[in-house]
Amino acid sequence: MRFVDEFRDPKLIASTAEEIRRLAEPHRHYRLMEVCGGHTHAIYRFGLKDLLPENIELIHGPGCPVCVLPMGRIDDGLSMAQRGEVIFTAFGDMMRVPGTQGSPLEHRAQGMDVRIVYSPSDALKLARANPDKHVIFFAIGFETTAPSTALTLMRAKREGVANFSVFCNHVTIIPAIRAILDSPDMRLDAFIGPGHVSTVIGCRPYEWIAVNERRPIVVSGFEPLDMLQAIVMLLRQLKRGEAKVENQYKRVVPWEGNRAALHAMAEVFQLRPYFEWRGLGFISQSALRIRDSYAQWDSEQRFRIPGVRVTDPKAAQCGEVLKGVLKPHQCKLFGRECTPEHPIGALMVSSEGSCAAYYNYEHRKTAMVNLLSPTA
């Protein structure tokens, strides 16, 4: 293994890792879930596991929006891309995700007008510039991205842009955490809470996890030291037998969240009664649909979509990996049929997917960051 970079404060990393070892009681086994896919990527890249004692296990959660989207929704979206008048837009992350008839990129190769955008507002701009076309934005993401889609739709309505619509696949994080806690084969001691979702929703929505489920949760930043400090805070709570919501990422996350973002989401979206999550199945009230007052800008209400349901390939065990029941390498397809170059499951596509992260950093031993060597 070689190291590509160094952290600016190796002494602090070492002392925090030492504090974790001191707090972890040797007779206990700790199962901590990091909810966010960004954390999963960072944990592998920074090799944080190697700094933790063996009885602290990090379980990777459902917070990778590309990974939890069922294949049928990709097929549904691409069915609209086949219409001659449609320009189909999506974030780059979505372009290689396989549907049953191929990925968006493969559809583009067949001549469909499929384009990458980096912002929903750029999709709206494309609609303004192409009045003879209809621009569809394939919206995915948790509460981090949903407000931007909402604001874009509010602008489309205000400006009366008639040739723009959104295929809404936004999901919400709280019901997914609830589904995981309700899952009978899952035992978790505590949660590392998502950082950027929390800038929008704040910390209050996690209180039930502490109060009703008696599990500590600490909202964490993405630097290696942030995550180690979050683990220290969780272990302190567990040692005292407490269960609280704490905010390690105060420099970015306000306790009450972002009011303007929440307002935009409430204006444009309402909860779907249920939505299918890849690996987790149907979860009630776990996703957003576009309100009827914005029906004109809702691709699902404008176009007929087939409503495809696709079961994942039998051999792939994405669901078990997503719930943290299996480690990525324990899946039968891992590293053989399913690799980042030829992904079968979505967990292998996104760099935030636990399979891709595990493959790159544990399996292939790609360069990791050395947190402990002194900076030059």
Place this chain on the structure above:
Amino acid sequence: MCLAIPGRIVEISPVNRDSALVDVVGVRRRVDLGLLLDDPPAPGEWVLIHVGFAMSKISEQDALHQMQTLRMLGESDAVMEEMRGYNAEETERPN
């Protein structure tokens, strides 16, 4: 998509207060300030950007640390690609 890109506000648009020119390591693009209307940033201040929208104000030091984190995560190229991708055909519209 889930990258949080730190950028410095260069100027707020004179015709649209929801739009600001932002500098990320020398690349300048317009980003949307519509989600920070409760506490809008001023020129010289730093913000975290998600999918073309400024989501939070941060300190300069936190911005530099965030950039270092992205570099260590191997995301520098993706950040610059995303920045360059924003507003590919820039047209500014009044509010």
